[in-house]
Amino acid sequence: MISIIVAMSKNRVIGKDGQLPWHLPSDLQHFKQLTMGHTLMMGRRTFESIGHPLPGRRTIVLSQNPEYRIVDCEVVTNIEDGIQLAHSTEELFVCGGAEVYRQTLALAERIYLTELEIESDGNALFPKFPVEDFKTIFTRRYKDIINYQFSILQRCASRKKLSSELKAKLIETKRESFAGQ
Numbered sequence: 001m002i003s004i005i006v007a008m009s010k011n012r013v014i015g016k017d018g019q020l021p022w023h024l025p026s027d028l029q030h031f032k033q034l035t036m037g038h039t040l041m042m043g044r045r046t047f048e049s050i051g052h053p054l055p056g057r058r059t060i061v062l063s064q065n066p067e068y069r070i071v072d073c074e075v076v077t078n079i080e081d082g083i084q085l086a087h088s089t090e091e092l093f094v095c096g097g098a099e100v101y102r103q104t105l106a107l108a109e110r111i112y113l114t115e116l117e118i119e120s121d122g123n124a125l126f127p128k129f130p131v132e133d134f135k136t137i138f139t140r141r142y143k144d145i146i147n148y149q150f151s152i153l154q155r156c157a158s159r160k161k162l163s164s165e166l167k168a169k170l171i172e173t174k175r176e177s178f179a180g181q
């Protein structure tokens with residue numbers, strides 16, 4: 001299962017100049033609890049903003065540079081390879097940034113969504129997505145330095161089929177282009 005995990009402001013900002021625009025300890029704690037023991041997939045810029053692999057998690061980093069290497073991480077040059085590296089039975093957490101969210105939203109079966117109760121200044125945005133394709137299965141408000149709401153959105157069953165078909169198509173396209181090389 002592919003899940004997205006993201007924190008955004010009211011105006012959909014997720015990042016500013018390559019960094020998170022805020023420091024929210026309790027949300028970072030949620031991130032840790034949810035992802036511990038699982039596989040993460042992230043873009044090269046997000047990885048570099050963190051600066052190291054997160055302990056206790058397998059990290060897949062996307063870069064178009066086939067020479068790019070990071071100790072204790074797996075680097076892939078496209079999303080389909082990243083998905084295939086993760087076991088199909090496990091939850092693969094896509095954890096940004098904006099460019100990677102844009103390419104994986106249509107594949108996500110679940111979104112762990114933190115919505116901060118502020119407008120924020122930034123240059124990386126979480127893309128708009130069809131909220132009607134998801135149902136909220138959990139929601140809770142938290143008080144921290146910035147108050148926020150944490151929700152879990154699950155793709156509706158009727159849309160799940162579409163997502164699986166899209167994923168299969170992506171993998172098939174990849175195989176075809178590989179065979180043609």
Ligand SMILES: NC(=O)c1ccc[n+]([C@@H]2O[C@H](COP(=O)([O-])OP(=O)(O)OC[C@H]3O[C@@H](n4cnc5c(N)ncnc54)[C@H](OP(=O)(O)O)[C@@H]3O)[C@@H](O)[C@H]2O)c1
Pocket residue numbers: 005006007008013014015016017018019020021042043044045046047049062063064065068076077078079095096097098099100101103124
């Ligand atoms: N608030 C949150 O929840 C959250 C979470 C994560 C990140 N962020 C923020 O988001 C910002 C970073 O986002 P971003 O959009 O600038 O960068 P990004 O998505 O983290 O990384 C983009 C890079 O990933 C690689 N990439 C993307 N798609 C690829 C593909 N299909 N195949 C191969 N490589 C691919 C490319 O690396 P190469 O250039 O090496 O080819 C690309 O330049 C930062 O400010 C960060 O702090 C916020």
